Amino acid sequence: MIEFQNVVKQFPDGFRAVNGLSLTVHDGEITVFIGPSGCGKTTSMRMVNRLLGITEGRIMVEGRDNRDYPAEELRRKIGYAIQQIGLFPHMTVLENIAVVPRMLGWEEDRIRKRVDDLLDLVGLDPDVNRDKYPRQLSGGQQQRVGVARALGADPPIMLMDEPFGAIDPITREVLQDEFLEIQKRISKTIIFVTHDIDEAIKMGDRVAILREGSLVQYDTPDTLLARPKNRFVRDFVGADRQLKRLGLLRVRELMMKDSPVVNLRQSADDAKRAIESARAMSAFVVDEDGVLRGWVDREGLRENPDSLLDAMNEGDFREIGVRQSATAREALSAMVARGFRITPVVNEKGVLVGNITLRALQELAEQGWVEGEQAS
Amino acid sequence: MSAWRRFLTPAALVWLALAVLLFVLLAVRETVHDPQLREAGVKQASIVPDLWLPVFQFGGSTYLDIRGSDDLRVLTFGLTPAVVSDSPNPAAGGDQAGKPIRVTLGWFALFMVIIEGLLGLRYADRDEKLFRPLVRAAGIFLIIWSFYGHEPFWDWLLHGIFPTSPDLLYNSNTVISLAGQHLTLVVISSVLTVAIGLALGIMVTRAEFREFLPLVSDIVNSGQTVPTLAIVAIMAPIIGFGFWPAIVALILYGLLPVVRNTIVGLEGVDPAMIDAARGMGMTPSQILWQIEVPNASRIILAGVRTSVVINVGTAALGAYVGSGGFGNPIASGLNQAIQPWVLLGAFSAALLAILLDYILGRVEYVMTPKGLIIER
Numbered sequence: 001m002i003e004f005q006n007v008v009k010q011f012p013d014g015f016r017a018v019n020g021l022s023l024t025v026h027d028g029e030i031t032v033f034i035g036p037s038g039c040g041k042t043t044s045m046r047m048v049n050r051l052l053g054i055t056e057g058r059i060m061v062e063g064r065d066n067r068d069y070p071a072e073e074l075r076r077k078i079g080y081a082i083q084q085i086g087l088f089p090h091m092t093v094l095e096n097i098a099v100v101p102r103m104l105g106w107e108e109d110r111i112r113k114r115v116d117d118l119l120d121l122v123g124l125d126p127d128v129n130r131d132k133y134p135r136q137l138s139g140g141q142q143q144r145v146g147v148a149r150a151l152g153a154d155p156p157i158m159l160m161d162e163p164f165g166a167i168d169p170i171t172r173e174v175l176q177d178e179f180l181e182i183q184k185r186i187s188k189t190i191i192f193v194t195h196d197i198d199e200a201i202k203m204g205d206r207v208a209i210l211r212e213g214s215l216v217q218y219d220t221p222d223t224l225l226a227r228p229k230n231r232f233v234r235d236f237v238g239a240d241r242q243l244k245r246l247g248l249l250r251v252r253e254l255m256m257k258d259s260p261v262v263n264l265r266q267s268a269d270d271a272k273r274a275i276e277s278a279r280a281m282s283a284f285v286v287d288e289d290g291v292l293r294g295w296v297d298r299e300g301l302r303e304n305p306d307s308l309l310d311a312m313n314e315g316d317f318r319e320i321g322v323r324q325s326a327t328a329r330e331a332l333s334a335m336v337a338r339g340f341r342i343t344p345v346v347n348e349k350g351v352l353v354g355n356i357t358l359r360a361l362q363e364l365a366e367q368g369w370v371e372g373e374q375a376s
Numbered sequence: 377m378s379a380w381r382r383f384l385t386p387a388a389l390v391w392l393a394l395a396v397l398l399f400v401l402l403a404v405r406e407t408v409h410d411p412q413l414r415e416a417g418v419k420q421a422s423i424v425p426d427l428w429l430p431v432f433q434f435g436g437s438t439y440l441d442i443r444g445s446d447d448l449r450v451l452t453f454g455l456t457p458a459v460v461s462d463s464p465n466p467a468a469g470g471d472q473a474g475k476p477i478r479v480t481l482g483w484f485a486l487f488m489v490i491i492e493g494l495l496g497l498r499y500a501d502r503d504e505k506l507f508r509p510l511v512r513a514a515g516i517f518l519i520i521w522s523f524y525g526h527e528p529f530w531d532w533l534l535h536g537i538f539p540t541s542p543d544l545l546y547n548s549n550t551v552i553s554l555a556g557q558h559l560t561l562v563v564i565s566s567v568l569t570v571a572i573g574l575a576l577g578i579m580v581t582r583a584e585f586r587e588f589l590p591l592v593s594d595i596v597n598s599g600q601t602v603p604t605l606a607i608v609a610i611m612a613p614i615i616g617f618g619f620w621p622a623i624v625a626l627i628l629y630g631l632l633p634v635v636r637n638t639i640v641g642l643e644g645v646d647p648a649m650i651d652a653a654r655g656m657g658m659t660p661s662q663i664l665w666q667i668e669v670p671n672a673s674r675i676i677l678a679g680v681r682t683s684v685v686i687n688v689g690t691a692a693l694g695a696y697v698g699s700g701g702f703g704n705p706i707a708s709g710l711n712q713a714i715q716p717w718v719l720l721g722a723f724s725a726a727l728l729a730i731l732l733d734y735i736l737g738r739v740e741y742v743m744t745p746k747g748l749i750i751e752r
Binding site: 049051071072073074075076077078080082084085086087088089090091092099100103133134135136149152159 | 646648649650651652653654655656657658659662667670671745746747748750
């Protein structure tokens with residue numbers, strides 16, 4: 001846990017970069033510091049491992065004032081990754097990652113094993129990359145090594161200063177996704193600085209919005225989008241915040257199971273009864289394995305009252321369904337594109353697991369909108 | 377077949393060609409023209425020397441003692457040379473204690489073919505960055521040093537250029553003695569220059585002493601603007617005549633490239649790299665020696681190389697304060713209008729400068745971290 005307690009940073013020229021910041025970074029969470037240039041986000045982060053001194057107030061790292069630690073010892077306990085990566089070009093990948101473990105006096109065998117594990121973790125083949133030099137790696141690979149190096153001695157805390165900022169957008173997305181996967185396994189306490197609101201919403205368990213050295217709002221991304229505290233936050237998160245918010249929610253969490261389902265072997269009458277008893281307009285059709293094969297509606301049954309196969313609209317589950325792992329934003333986009341009001345939700349094998357309605361998504365967005373308007 | 381191809385690397389082929397050339401030249405016996413050599417009984421000689429390896433009491437120039445040089449100990453790095461004979465006749469030395477093993481230079485070149493070939497076999501598929509450059513540099517040093525020790529070669533050379541001149545070789549010292557004095561001046565002054573220059577350059581790039589940077593810059597710059605001869609002349613009354621005033625002058629003159637390149641090299645290290653190093657918990661001295669110096673090494677070593685080559689030229693001026701070296705035949709030759717002496721000094725000094733530049737180039741290559749040279 002990292003606690004900022006009324007932290008002030010005043011530079012020798014009198015500029016107050018951070019002005020009474022108080023917040024708690026929770027264990028095992030990614031806390032994003034975000035704000036416009038000069039808001040003090042990087043300054044705040046750099047005071048945690050004392051790359052910058054604190055003018056007033058204090059920062060507690062794992063229950064102790066961070067000024068009680070010798071500076072170097074403190075920094076060796078805190079992983080550090082920066083936008084420019086800062087790999088040491090005269091050292092191999094192994095030597096780069098081994099810097100902190102070596103300073104801590106680890107045995108060479110343990111270091112070697114740790115480096116291999118870390119390279120695996122960040123998706124680089126140890127046998128291929130261990131003895132390469134940074135110049136032989138692409139930008140994305142270098143940043144993976146940068147992350148591995150920050151994790152070198154398995155520090156409980158990590159500071160990441162726009163770690164994916166200097167990487168092309170496609171690779172950046174990949175690295176973000178990979179890092180979230182890694183974080184699921186390692187659960188580090190992370191301060192992540194960025195100026196990109198989309199990255200903040202994607203990466204953060206909590207997001208702290210800073211402005212002119214002060215904390216404006218500190219909340220989960222969902223709350224931030226649904227209930228921005230003031231005009232500044234609303235402008236900062238952007239006009240499409242409702243859509244962004246849908247991007248945070250997984251279909252798995254929103255889907256319902258209220259739509260009727262019929263089996264391919266059942267008759268048209270069975271389908272009709274199912275639809276009527278559910279007071280629905282249509283039913284989904286699955287095969288004996290539960291895989292989605294299409295849907296049937298009242299109109300189809302009226303035209304072909306004798307055969308379910310003739311009455312139904314067949315379709316591949318990839319085209320008519322949405323994956324349960326998709327975001328609500330993707331589901332909305334699919335529904336708008338296909339003109340559906342209701343869409344079946346399937347798992348990876350195409351088995352029908354539920355359904356999601358346009359109305360539900362609209363309500364979700366409206367609810368946030370109304371709350372947000374009331375708050376401001 | 378492929379083993380042969382790997383054995384006969386380009387470098388091995390060059391040594392082979394050199395060996396053939398040396399054996400062919402060995403057969404050419406020249407008539408000696410220098411009156412001093414003739415007086416000592418040397419009438420006919422090959423222009424190709426024996427290998428000069430006094431350190432191992434192995435071979436050595438049989439003409440070394442013809443003028444009873446006082447500098448024998450200096451020349452042989454403190455060891456008594458294999459051949460200390462009162463007899464001017466090389467053959468007569470054979471029965472005495474310390475019987476020399478004479479190895480003609482052609483055999484040494486063949487030996488180098490084998491060494492290069494074995495290194496070629498050993499490191500066929502790798503760029504080997506330590507043995508090959510250093511072995512090559514050592515081989516070339518021994519070849520040239522052997523020529524310095526072979527008076528008939530210089531007799532042949534000077535007679536070829538000045539066929540009518542009655543005087544050829546310098547009358548008060550052997551070429552190898554002069555070379556030894558000159559090299560001693562250059563090596564000692566360069567070692568001190570590098571030590572002082574590195575210390576100054578490192579000091580003024582530290583935050584605590586940065587305010588001295590302009591001052592130190594000015595001083596080292598002015599050291600080079602004052603004519604060397606003037607420095608030598610000023611030093612002589614203060615320190616006295618001989619070796620040390622020349623050393624002081626050489627240090628003052630050679631400091632500029634070392635200090636300037638050290639500053640430029642250290643200032644040029646990517647600040648992000650240093651930030652990463654600090655953030656990882658490296659101490660200032662670890663950052664200096666493990667990060668800054670290795671990354672600046674290429675530029676620093678280039679400065680050292682420039683400084684040493686400049687020193688070879690300026691060391692010739694040491695003759696005016698009696699420090700010896702190739703300046704002696706130049707100064708005496710100018711005074712007494714004996715052109716062969718001037719040429720002997722100038723040519724030998726130039727050869728020494730080229731030799732040292734080559735050796736330092738190899739050293740620079742060896743000492744530059746591989747990660748900084750490597751191509752993608």
